[in-house]
Amino acid sequence: MPDFATTVLSIAMVFGPIIGYVDQYRLIIQKKSSAGFNSKTCAILLFANILRIFFWLGKRFDTTLLAQSIAMILAQLILLHIVVRYRHDPSPTTLYSNLEGGGNSSSSSLSSLLDEQLEAELDGRDTLDQPASKSRHCSLWQWHGLKRFWSWEHYLDYLNCLLIFTTVVGVLYLFLHRFSVFVEILGVLSLGIESTLPLPQCISNFMRKGTAGFSLLVLGSWFLGDSFKLFYFIHTHAPAQFDICGGIQLGIDTVIVFQFIFYSSLVQSWWEKKAARRQPLEDDQVPVLSDRPDI
Template structure:
């Protein structure tokens, strides 16, 4: 979300989309920065909670991720690399804005990249639910908020008069809404995991 929201801020200079969308992107950068700071301060120590749910699990631990990321991207144990990356990322975007920021192709690329990153955020959750045949740990209240938010967003994008919303927002917003709707289908199919646990317990008794 930080990568997408920072890029959306730069996208505004070329697209000049509606001010509420710009304010939303700025608030998102602020909130996600605070959340990253809190997460980095409260990470479990190395070796604790040997599971894939351990946040920021580095490749040097006993239980690394199945597919290590190049340069351990966003899996660093030290705090400074996260801030160094974000500052470097913003610096590169500033340089590109000065050099080619006025070009229509670059402006469109900014929008579609930023909003595609944001729109694909539900995909890991969809895959995990499909793999485990369960929505355990995924709160129904979160899903409901996402779907309600999508409804308001689509109404604003397509039905509000006098707004300037580029097609990048509309297309990526539609894709994200479909992903959230499918998460709702998965929750209806799999439940919160209690059903699978009950079936496993019955199978154990039969055996």
């Protein structure tokens, strides 16, 4: 029985985190748009898991975690392909239309806002209210490739980037794997990068003031999966890097859960009604100025 439970636990660790991304894949296909999903999530998982494989080669911890890394890399390569495919439609309307379904006014206003945001991005501006004069300063940033990193037009560019990264790390590992400090650094980098996994999506939700286009099942898999992983790391006495990573991820997951609640139509409708009730009270409290001249 203990062996059976351990086997089930290992299978859940390998395939559990992938389930949410299957739903995100379905959502993008259904909406014909990858708007709402931050592609840097794929970058974080790909880079982190490539480093984790080299970390495992230097420090043979639980084999289940190695299998999890391989499965996640394959899943993210597939997801990244569909994200790139449906992100580069030249029509902003096609990219961002019907993200929430239906034809209500709130959905239309959100779609319009996202259209404007996309046009602003295409013009090289970071925000809608950014003056045109500041675009020159942004061009220097773009020139160095910082802003446009992981925002390329072709899927092959992403594969080339990953190939270069893997080659560099592989060469370094070939010469430095005998040094335990280098192996530990690989672990710190791998788990440190992975701990920021929910952060781009969290920032994206905050900037858009909404969560449309982001799969709720992905969030559920993040929150429940990271809670489960933290328990698994502690239970299997995994290296300390795993415990720290799991704690940070779970904290950011919690923030996104609150974003889903706060930006939901129910809560937003409640805020609008509350503001509407408050407005007449504020108008009644405005002092009336006398027309009589001061003596």
